[in-house]
Amino acid sequence: MKKLLIASVLIAAGSSAFAADTGNYVFGNLGASGSQWTLSDGAASRAGVGSTKVNRDDASDSMVEIGVGQRINDNFAVEGSYLRHGGAIGLNGAGSLDYDSFRAAALGIIPVNDKFEVYGKVSANYLRSKFHSSNAALASSKDDTVGLGLGVGAAYKLNKQVSLRAEYETLGNIEHKDITDTAPVSVVKAGVSYQF
Numbered sequence: 001m002k003k004l005l006i007a008s009v010l011i012a013a014g015s016s017a018f019a020a021d022t023g024n025y026v027f028g029n030l031g032a033s034g035s036q037w038t039l040s041d042g043a044a045s046r047a048g049v050g051s052t053k054v055n056r057d058d059a060s061d062s063m064v065e066i067g068v069g070q071r072i073n074d075n076f077a078v079e080g081s082y083l084r085h086g087g088a089i090g091l092n093g094a095g096s097l098d099y100d101s102f103r104a105a106a107l108g109i110i111p112v113n114d115k116f117e118v119y120g121k122v123s124a125n126y127l128r129s130k131f132h133s134s135n136a137a138l139a140s141s142k143d144d145t146v147g148l149g150l151g152v153g154a155a156y157k158l159n160k161q162v163s164l165r166a167e168y169e170t171l172g173n174i175e176h177k178d179i180t181d182t183a184p185v186s187v188v189k190a191g192v193s194y195q196f
Contacts, residue, residue: 021160022071024196029165031189033085034060035174038181039094047135049093052181062086063187067103071195077107077119083171083187088132095133095140097183101171102126105149115157123149125171131179141179147172155193166190 036059039052067081081103088096105123112118125147133140151169158164167189174183 021195022073025069025071025193027065027067027069027079027081027165027191027193029063029065029167029189029191031063031065031187031191032060033063033083033185033187035089035097035099035183035185037089037091037097037174037183039091040179040181043094043138043179046137047094048137049091049135051092052094054089054091059089061089063189065187065189065191069107069193074111075109077109079103079105079107081105088130090134094135095131095138095179097129097131097174097176097180099127099129099174099185101128101185103149103171105151107153116154118154119152121149121151121153121167121169123151123169123171125149125185127172127174127185129174129176129180129183131176138179141176143174143176143179145173145175147174147185161195163193163195164190165193 036054044052063085065081065083069079071077083101085099088098090096103125105121107119107121109119128144131141149171153167155163155165169187171185
């Protein structure tokens, strides 16, 4: 019985080294956001534009994200955030598309050790888009849509409160009425979180 008690204490002590601290946290990320958006055939016809897809080299710009989260247990967290794309992505002869997003996400987390963990993320993204026209045949406009996003990430704990993060995510597809056929959004980002 004594040996069983000692073994149980040692196992509990060992497993607690890998346990995550639950509670609330804030985070911030910087990175690159992009959408190789495509002008709809109708808009291209009205504007007399031959090339309807943004060049891959012109498809991205900087982004910033701030948010809050709650770590529920070792393997699950929820987050809410605001992501701002740094600048409008232009399509020569037609105009440019700019966007930001309000986000809610659920994280499935796998702790690798007491310092490092990896995670998958599923998010709902309220994408607000603005089209700025450089062509008299296309009016500037605003629109919004909700997109489903998926992502992967990793975090490294510097101490009990501060962790470094890196992520790749998709945010869904911008559906700007009468302008875009397709505009999938993706982001690569790195940042820091602080747990209270």
